[in-house]
Amino acid sequence: MIRRIGLLALILTATGFLESQAVAQVIIVPARDPIKEREEYNQRLATDWVRIYLGRKPTEKELALMMQRLRTGASPAAVQASILSSDEYYKKYGNTQAFINGVFQDVLGRKATAAEILQLSAKVNGMGRARFAAEFVAANQLPLVNPVQPTVIIVP
Numbered sequence: 001m002i003r004r005i006g007l008l009a010l011i012l013t014a015t016g017f018l019e020s021q022a023v024a025q026v027i028i029v030p031a032r033d034p035i036k037e038r039e040e041y042n043q044r045l046a047t048d049w050v051r052i053y054l055g056r057k058p059t060e061k062e063l064a065l066m067m068q069r070l071r072t073g074a075s076p077a078a079v080q081a082s083i084l085s086s087d088e089y090y091k092k093y094g095n096t097q098a099f100i101n102g103v104f105q106d107v108l109g110r111k112a113t114a115a116e117i118l119q120l121s122a123k124v125n126g127m128g129r130a131r132f133a134a135e136f137v138a139a140n141q142l143p144l145v146n147p148v149q150p151t152v153i154i155v156p
Contacts, residue, residue: 039067039071042066042067042070042076043063045076045079045080046058046063046066046067046070046079047063049079049080049083050062050063050083052106053083053084053089053106054083054086054088054089054092055092066079066082069082077134077137077138077141078134080137080141081130081133081134081136081137081138082130082133084103084106084107084129084133084136084137085128085129085130085132085133085134089102090129096121096124096125097117097121099124099129100112100116100117100120100121100124101117103133103136104116107136107137107140108140120132
């Protein structure tokens with residue numbers, strides 16, 4: 001048993017867990033491939049962002065481009081911002097004020113106030129949509145959950 005589960009058994013033995021729990025079992029879930037899981041996770045993110053922000057599924061070419069960017073070091077926030085700053089997203093709203101309101105609604109789940117629209121309209125016009133979207137996403141992103149975590153189940 002110690003050879004099969006290695007360090008976990010040594011830790012449990014050292015803490016007295018295995019000796020005190022005669023009926024305890026350690027279930028080892030088969031090893032997961034963290035690279036494959038990260039790839040699947042990023043693909044779900046990219047697909048969901050296109051669906052939410054553009055109202056459609058990404059084309060194979062779009063998905064391949066987003067995945068390549070993520071594989072080569074672009075952050076998920078950078079990919080998200082690129083969708084939000086796209087011509088397609090902007091055309092969905094038609095003007096800068098509606099675009100800002102759309103970004104607020106899609107990223108924060110609320111409408112922008114009149115004061116926010118006024119302040120940010122000048123910012124979008126001055127710095128451009130790409131930089132605005134990148135800064136907006138960076139300032140308002142929630143931490144993404146890491147989908148790759150070890151799985152060990154101890155059943156008493």
